[in-house]
Amino acid sequence: MARTLNKLSALTVKNAAPGKHSDGGGLWLHKRDEGAGQWVLRYTIYGRRREMGLGSVQNVSLKDARSASEKWRGIAAKGLDPISERERERREAEKRLHLLEDVAADAFESRKAELKGDGKAGRWFSPIQNHILPKLGKKPVGEIDQIDIRDALSPIWHRKAETARKALNRLDIIMRHAAALGQEVDLQATDKARALLGQQRHQTKNIPALPWIEVPGFYASISDGTVTHLALRLLILTGVRSAPLRFLRVEQIQADVWTIPGEKQKGRKDKTPDFRVPLVPEALAIIEHAKAFARDGFLFPSVKKGVISDATMSRLMERRQMAARPHGFRSSLRDWIAEATETPLDVAETMLGHAVGNKVERAYRRTDFLEQRRKLLERWANHVTGKSGKLLKLVEAS
Template sequence: MARALNKLSALAVKNAAPGKFSDGGGLWLYKREDGPGQWVLRYTLHSRRREMGLGSVQDVSLKDARAVADKWRAVVAKGLDPISERDRERRQAEKRLHLLEEVAKDAFESRKAELKNDGKSGRWFSPLEIHVLPKLGKRPVGDIDQIGIRDTLSPIWHSKAETARKALNRLAICMRHAAALGHEVDLQATEKARALLGQQRHKAENIPALPWAEVPAFYASLSDGTTTHLALRLLILTGVRSTPLRFLRLEQIEGDVWTIPGEQQKGRKDKTPDFRVPLVPEALALIEQAKAFTRGGYLFANVKKGVISDATMSRLMERRGMEARPHGFRSSLRDWIAETTNTSYEVAETTLGHIVGGKVERAYRRTDFLEQRRALLELWAYYVTK
């Protein structure tokens, strides 16, 4: 039987003249004169011979056709009809696409390209996954209404206001996605739910920051040379966000300039340009120390896999009884600039990677103030370390 299989080759399929050609095991190539070839599986079930189309040779390779034929031959061996089973699988798939959880996953997949790091951080999908899908995920998307949404989000509407807001906005996107798929949905359900939920009492709070006058003492305490201490020191000196720092790779550094890819910055990666960070001598020395821990190309690698988590640095500060968090060092730097230097607004904001000015203004301003930012960060490093 083994010798009867795999009679064809990819070249033979490509050059086949009109006719019918057996690959063995019931897999046939039907080549027509007026079009591309078709894959067909012949099988006999309950003394009845049937033929099942497996797709065009333009869409299905010889290798894939063999794999599909193996799958359906196994179905025949169980006494089941492959054509009926395929129809059943399609109906189940269509049914699943009507469920909110499947629509949500499909909506997420379609938006990955515009999300930072292709959505791998999970921040786009997690509000849905944690707070919406456990209650509404198994419902047909056409049955989702404002009452169900209200009852789902009301427990966190005030206590976790920002998360609830994101969950509601993501759900609205999913409803629009479902409508684009052709499902009957109430596109106003999320806005009606927002009206039922009412005004949120909770006010967003800024991430606690260490006063700039206390930064030198904290910097000096980070002295044991561990990955976490080195990462925090470099975070303080550069003023960058934690994500690009945690995912720092040596190939991003050329001389004394670190270029952060657009997709690692805050915002949509298709609209965010790369950002150059001047590295002062103290920062370069930290990078040299951190090279000893490099793994998988990452400078601040996790001991098990990937890079250190965002919580790793936060927990260090939490264990010390500090309210401030790593992201707050950006505020510490900005306050120091405002209170101790006469730096222009454009240079100060660009130092933090903020977009300054309108679209037209930015089109005419071609500089990123690299050398001015370098001089500023040298003063900051001197203050922090001396």
């Protein structure tokens, strides 16, 4: 005998007295004294009677309650428990709310404070954005395994080895971020993908540097007093990285010391100390010339807006068909220190702003070897300007 369905109407639901009212097919309205009501589906599975809540009368209409009842009756007819199936669907939906692209964006946001310029240049995120998210961004992070990662990176693993390495390392950070959010992820997936991808054929190349013996000739050739020439000359004389130099502000210079703020240094953390650069007479003269071009407080402005770009200095060297690049002058200086002076390692590495020693050693070291570095840069300026080739010997600070 067929069961009677749709016994209730919207009006009877609204005016129903407290108690239990059947709509047929296992759908019941449980009305309470205060007027509120709850939809309940009764069904039998594995010989066991169960009740499944379908929502309140205030939130679920009679029509929607019947539709849900029909759906879950169909599930029960297949021998599946509607309550268990609904929980499974909830978990699946929850997974879809934590797609890799969302977790990646959240991980990037949480790390911006550690990145130069709050990551606005995009260099941290771009390997993920360009090579991981197009293939895996819409996939729940909990479902990503080593096969997925291998397939995403295999096209560039050898062709763009350094980019692929960065993408894999940053994906590992994102997976750990997902775990911290409470997602069930495979924290070994990136390591297993690395094993599947194999050893990279491509070897990372260092930025080409001009041999230190050739630096005086190049220095003499950049003498027209333009912003580009002045910036390159100061870059050579100080051994600093390109970015701090390009964003050099007048107020960073006090007497004969240039102080680079900690947040402007490569790989900076919140507690990175400021870095002092001694300015020898040749460097101070260049700075005086550059002040004539200063705009908005920057000593090396670009033609239109902002500051001179690294590409501008690089193109000057490219036009001369030079293999070397501006960043390479740091290597030129370091090689000169090693080959033409007798300088303690601590002083030599501090010259380039490198951290020396372990964390404990750095905590107890209070000197930045400013005066020793000043002597070195005076000799380096003499070499660069063709004034002296005399061997310099520095004693280690006590």
